[in-house]
Amino acid sequence: MSEPRPVLQTHGLRKRYGDREVVRGVDLQVPRGVAFGFLGPNGAGKTTVIRMLLGLTAADAGTMQLLGHDLPGDRREALRRVGAIVEEPRFHARMSGRENLWIHAAVLDRAAEQRIPAALERVGLADRADDRVGGYSLGMRQRLGIARCLLCDPELLILDEPANGLDPAGIRELRALVRSLVAEGRTVFLSSHLLDEVEKTCDMAAVIRDGRIVAQGSLDELAASREPRIELKLARAGEAATLLAARPDVQGTSAGADDRLTVRLRVTTISGEHQITGELVRHLVAHGFAPYGVSSSTERLEDRVLELLSRSDDEAVDRTTEAPTLVEA
Structure with missing residues (x-):
């Protein structure tokens, strides 16, 4: 059809x-x-x-x-x-x-x-x-x-x-x-x-x-045309990074200052990101961690749009498509 x-x-x-x-x-x-x-x-x-x-x-x-x-x-x-x-x-x-x-x-x-x-x-x-x-x-x-x-x-x-x-x-x-x-x-x-x-x-x-x-x-x-990632705030961020890095839905982790943990995900959609985020938080809580801050996936959309609107014409032409049906001029 x-x-x-x-x-x-x-x-x-x-x-x-x-x-x-x-x-x-x-x-x-x-x-x-x-x-x-x-x-x-x-x-x-x-x-x-x-x-x-x-x-x-x-x-x-x-x-x-x-x-x-x-x-x-x-x-x-x-x-x-x-x-x-x-x-x-x-x-x-x-x-x-x-x-x-x-x-x-x-x-x-x-x-x-x-x-x-x-x-x-x-x-x-x-x-x-x-x-x-x-x-x-x-x-x-x-x-x-x-x-x-x-x-x-x-x-x-x-x-x-x-x-x-x-x-x-x-x-x-x-x-x-x-x-x-x-x-x-x-x-x-x-x-x-x-x-x-x-x-x-x-x-x-x-x-x-x-x-x-x-x-x-x-x-x-x-x-999703930006790398899917979330940020969490919690004590003992380094230990939490090691715990989450072993999960198959996590591509990588990095712990920074101020109890900040960045987690790169193996997903391509916001809905998938929401689901995994909830699972990660539950996993952390089950192992004695207490996250007190989680970044929103909408921030990634805002970053992506602002990036597109600030890009020069040459960059827009040279850059390749980053998502299956995303069209870039």
Whole structure:
């Protein structure tokens, strides 16, 4: 059986503004039914890629597909089941949230109008639906933008920096909403410059820097492209290092100052690292040790992303792939 066609893919995508090439040969492949993070600093080219996918600006070179349709030729059919927010969503400020959704639904179909109450409820705006949008906060406008995306019953949602303007509670609600959409079999393509947002929300990610993709894959693969290791703090670190070095799931150990023990692991995924970490701690406790600190595997993902974003172009080209499906330009 052949693998299902990706919901979004690009090859060799390029865009130039004057003398500056802001998107430089972007290759993306987003499978169905995942939350996919598009991660990079402000100015890296994230919004420009999204604008080309949605037909808001023309690509200078490369190919694009959405939901199996070639772009730009089949754009109308492709966008029929795509909901998108690009930068800050715009609305008629003097009209209510509900009225703004009515206007959008009118250009879709009768079914879209029938989805308005459920969409407002889903984004937590049912109680404010009849208030003028001019009185909404930025976070409320972001949520109304997502409600507008839901009116077409989308297979794919493209959200450009959706956490902008949200307080911590709003970010948690957004995260839960994205995960519920993925649980329904939809795909969410979410751009962000915040690693924490992508890490807590997404299954996969691509890292873009200066208009180029420098890595993409599952979060496990991105993190595992660095040597898997954990750090523990405990008394008698040297003795603990000798004890753990004999285990088959440990590649090596080293004891440092301040009761610090570094353990290199024989695993390739974060989930495997979590499991072995628990086993190592239980093993130490059973032998009379009392660990009082254990490093988080997420620190390794953060280190990896920061390394990719700080690497020079020559290093990015010369470095080989370090994980099976990790793509580095």
